[in-house]
Amino acid sequence: MEHSKHVARMALLVVFVLVVFHIVRTLFTPPSFGKYGHYRADNVTEQMSKQVIHGGSISCEPCHGEKQKDWAAQAHKSVQCEVCHGPIAWHISDGTKVADMPRSRSAAFCLRCHERLDGRPVGFPQIIPDEHLRKVGGEMGPEVCLSCHDPHAPALGG
Amino acid sequence: MIPELRLPQVIGFAFPNDVHIAWSLMIVLYPYLTGIVAGAFVISALYHLFGRRELKPISRFSLATSFGFMVVATLPLLNHLGHPERAFNIIFTPNFSSAMAGFGILYNTYLLILLLEIWFVWRKDIILIARRSRGLKRKIYAALALWTYDISEEALEKDHWAIRVLTAIGIPAACMLHGYVGFLFGALKANPWWSTPLMPIIFLASGMTSGVAMLIVLYQTAMKLGGGRIDSETIASLNRWLWLFMIVTVSLELLEIMTLAYEQSEAWEAIHPLLTTRLAFSFISVQLILGSLIPFILLMISVTMNRYLHDKVRNTLSFVSALLLLIQVFAMRWNVVIGGQLLSKSFRGFRETYAPQLFEKEGILAAVAIFCLAFVALFVFARVLPVFRSLEVPKGEEAEGELR
Amino acid sequence: MESEVTRRWFLKAFGGVALMLGVPAWGRPQGNGGEKSYNWEDFSYVYLIDVGRCIGCGMCVQACKRENMVPDGFFRTWIERYRIGEGGRVEVDSPNGGLNGFSSTIVDFKVTKAFFVPKMCNHCKNTPCTQVCPVGASYTTRDGVVLVDQKHCIGCGYCVQACPYGSRYLHPVTHVADKCTWCYHRITKGLKPACVAACPVKAREFGNMKNEQDPVRKAIATEPVLVLRPELLTRPNCYYRGLDKEVR
Numbered sequence: 010m011e012h013s014k015h016v017a018r019m020a021l022l023v024v025f026v027l028v029v030f031h032i033v034r035t036l037f038t039p040p041s042f043g044k045y046g047h048y049r050a051d052n053v054t055e056q057m058s059k060q061v062i063h064g065g066s067i068s069c070e071p072c073h074g075e076k077q078k079d080w081a082a083q084a085h086k087s088v089q090c091e092v093c094h095g096p097i098a099w100h101i102s103d104g105t106k107v108a109d110m111p112r113s114r115s116a117a118f119c120l121r122c123h124e125r126l127d128g129r130p131v132g133f134p135q136i137i138p139d140e141h142l143r144k145v146g147g148e149m150g151p152e153v154c155l156s157c158h159d160p161h162a163p164a165l166g167g
Numbered sequence: 168m169i170p171e172l173r174l175p176q177v178i179g180f181a182f183p184n185d186v187h188i189a190w191s192l193m194i195v196l197y198p199y200l201t202g203i204v205a206g207a208f209v210i211s212a213l214y215h216l217f218g219r220r221e222l223k224p225i226s227r228f229s230l231a232t233s234f235g236f237m238v239v240a241t242l243p244l245l246n247h248l249g250h251p252e253r254a255f256n257i258i259f260t261p262n263f264s265s266a267m268a269g270f271g272i273l274y275n276t277y278l279l280i281l282l283l284e285i286w287f288v289w290r291k292d293i294i295l296i297a298r299r300s301r302g303l304k305r306k307i308y309a310a311l312a313l314w315t316y317d318i319s320e321e322a323l324e325k326d327h328w329a330i331r332v333l334t335a336i337g338i339p340a341a342c343m344l345h346g347y348v349g350f351l352f353g354a355l356k357a358n359p360w361w362s363t364p365l366m367p368i369i370f371l372a373s374g375m376t377s378g379v380a381m382l383i384v385l386y387q388t389a390m391k392l393g394g395g396r397i398d399s400e401t402i403a404s405l406n407r408w409l410w411l412f413m414i415v416t417v418s419l420e421l422l423e424i425m426t427l428a429y430e431q432s433e434a435w436e437a438i439h440p441l442l443t444t445r446l447a448f449s450f451i452s453v454q455l456i457l458g459s460l461i462p463f464i465l466l467m468i469s470v471t472m473n474r475y476l477h478d479k480v481r482n483t484l485s486f487v488s489a490l491l492l493l494i495q496v497f498a499m500r501w502n503v504v505i506g507g508q509l510l511s512k513s514f515r516g517f518r519e520t521y522a523p524q525l526f527e528k529e530g531i532l533a534a535v536a537i538f539c540l541a542f543v544a545l546f547v548f549a550r551v552l553p554v555f556r557s558l559e560v561p562k563g564e565e566a567e568g569e570l571r
Numbered sequence: 572m573e574s575e576v577t578r579r580w581f582l583k584a585f586g587g588v589a590l591m592l593g594v595p596a597w598g599r600p601q602g603n604g605g606e607k608s609y610n611w612e613d614f615s616y617v618y619l620i621d622v623g624r625c626i627g628c629g630m631c632v633q634a635c636k637r638e639n640m641v642p643d644g645f646f647r648t649w650i651e652r653y654r655i656g657e658g659g660r661v662e663v664d665s666p667n668g669g670l671n672g673f674s675s676t677i678v679d680f681k682v683t684k685a686f687f688v689p690k691m692c693n694h695c696k697n698t699p700c701t702q703v704c705p706v707g708a709s710y711t712t713r714d715g716v717v718l719v720d721q722k723h724c725i726g727c728g729y730c731v732q733a734c735p736y737g738s739r740y741l742h743p744v745t746h747v748a749d750k751c752t753w754c755y756h757r758i759t760k761g762l763k764p765a766c767v768a769a770c771p772v773k774a775r776e777f778g779n780m781k782n783e784q785d786p787v788r789k790a791i792a793t794e795p796v797l798v799l800r801p802e803l804l805t806r807p808n809c810y811y812r813g814l815d816k817e818v819r
């Protein structure tokens with residue numbers, strides 16, 4: 010076609026750019042992409058391999074089995090060890106102890122579950138601190154709950 | 168290692184994760200820029216495809232403006248991304264159920280069309296400049312011409328044909344480039360302030376408005392600074408288009424609010440206080456009164472009494488309306504993007520405010536810098552290629568063949 | 572007393588402890604290797620929350636934060652407290668997501684009903700979030716868990732905007748999208764998510780719809796349960812027993 014050389018040349022340039030783009034795209038798409046769906050399949054195993062921090066109360070048993078015997082028979086057996094004492098990963102690393110577990114003695118910690126609040130189910134053991142102390146007789150203090158209750162065997166009177 | 172958390176004030180109850188704003192000033196700026204891109208292109212198309220001769224004086228300039236803003240349009244997005252180095256994932260592994268994945272294709276397609284159209288429009292000038300230059304400049308312009316130097320009547324005819332075709336496909340491409348952002352917001356059922364089928368049309372109409380407004384402001388400024396004459400027919404025509412586009416824009420924006428207010432579905436509980444308290448200034452004062460009502464009146468005067476107006480009056484009315492509308496469109500983007508994030512998906516609470524800092528990464532200075540960069544790009548373009556005139560082939564000069 | 576149950580629990584425990592010692596993870600989704608291979612075709616996870624049991628202690632939020640290193644101010648799971656009174660008065664709060672529990676703050680109306688609602692990513696069957704991810708970083712696994720590929724995510728934040736439940740956020744340090752993963756690294760090893768394990772009152776239960784004996788599956792099939800924002804048709808996999816109309 011006469012007088013169209015410039016059009017043809019531009020068209021060629023455009024095609025060249027598109028081809029280069031497709032080559033680059035193939036090179037840069039991650040290897041496992043698309044295997045199970047529109048995502049990087051390798052990520053599934055990456056997510057599975059993340060470190061487990063809480064081992065569950067069962068993971069405390071090898072060293073603290075004796076203590077657990079009390080706990081497992083009493084009212085707090087539904088409260089996992091790690092809920093109050095922190096996850097095992099804070100305590101053990103590579104089979105050796107790296108830190109002490111927290112042992113909160115404060116009344117505030119007990120009240121976190123056991124203060125009477127709107128919204129807590131009626132059957133759940135909960136108190137208004139001042140009223141409770143007046144009833145059982147006691148002085149308000151930072152660790153007052155522990156003066157009567159053992160956290161691993163909290164119910165009084167058997 | 169965790170950065171200092173500036174917890175924002177919350178009114179009412181917001182979902183805990185909702186207090187953090189994910190889309191900042193950068194995301195307000197991005198559709199603002201692409202709106203101008205699309206609007207400027209449509210004005211250029213009105214001449215190149217629809218033959219509106221009164222727009223010829225700015226037909227090239229509007230293409231250049233579209234280009235200038237197009238060049239910087241990705242910058243706010245790159246600045247906002249958590250991992251800009253992975254930005255190309257959008258075109259390497261696009262997930263096409265996502266409107267945002269369309270960005271890769273829409274941006275590059277429109278950029279290609281724009282560049283091609285610019286090439287065909289200015290090809291003759293490139294070759295003429297190459298012939299008159301020596302040394303490095305000559306080499307550069309020769310390369311821009313792709314080393315072909317045919318400027319005969321027949322070749323230019325082919326160029327005009329190409330320009331018409333490119334404009335024809337460029338209009339939907341430009342509209343898609345800007346409209347998809349509207350769809351991005353409008354198709355999100357999670358946010359009632361954004362979720363409406365009207366959103367792409369609103370974005371498009373306000374994009375047209377901002378494009379025409381920007382052309383008016385730039386054209387008048389360029390003529391004033393460069394000692395050129397402001398063509399009264401051109402300004403009159405731009406005024407008409409600006410008035411038309413702003414009427415459509417504001418009507419749609421008001422229609423959306425009216426429908427929400429009338430239907431009073433669950434979302435109205437959150438949207439009503441949003442509009443009357445959190446967005447009272449930016450929506451009612453800036454967007455509606457300053458940005459819509461006043462320009463509407465000014466343009467009404469300018470358009471209906473056009474033939475009675477002195478040039479200076481027309482130009483001033485035009486300039487002021489255009490400036491106000493540029494502010495209006497920015498306010499609209501702000502109210503949509505930021506407004507939608509001020510309200511929590513609990514529909515029971517709001518973030519008190521969003522105040523971008525001057526010096527932060529996605530802050531005011533960054534936004535101003537990117538915006539100014541568009542003008543810099545336009546300025547550079549105008550130095551390389553003539554934007555207000557077309558070089559004529561001198562008599563006797565050979566039309567085709569070698570470079571010489 | 573060596574019963575079959577104890578032996579199995581011990582195996583699981585040793586698996587757990589071995590993991591703590593840095594033993595490499597279990598094989599590919601359909602693979603072999605390790606003590607037991609995990610096949611995701613056998614699982615379709617589901618979560619059941621009993622609003623009536625929740626005491627708002629926030630131990631679940633705490634456990635999640637510790638298990639997944641959730642940054643301050645952001646939440647993979649959280650608790651909301653609703654106090655509803657006469658005249659349609661509703662007061663909702665979630666102090667720091669419930670991370671430190673709740674305290675007895677005063678409201679200026681008579682409370683006729685109140686409850687705590689645990690929330691997290693609902694791992695919807697019809698996800699609005701993976702739909703809008705532009706790069707395919709957010710996806711749903713074959714066992715029904717919605718995850719984010721932290722290495723592929725570009726941090727655009729579209730998924731955060733798309734979630735109607737507010738369960739996503741942009742991580743302030745890694746700058747990618749983040750959210751509850753139902754502790755995928757735990758459940759694929761036979762453990763429960765950290766929040767479920769921590770709950771002292773069985774307000775949170777986790778199950779497998781593909782297991783005919785699964786108690787959660789049975790509960791959902793036989794009892795009235797609700798999901799959040801059902802009208803949006805996201806088809807959540809988190810079901811609620813005892814949900815009130817005021818909860819969004």
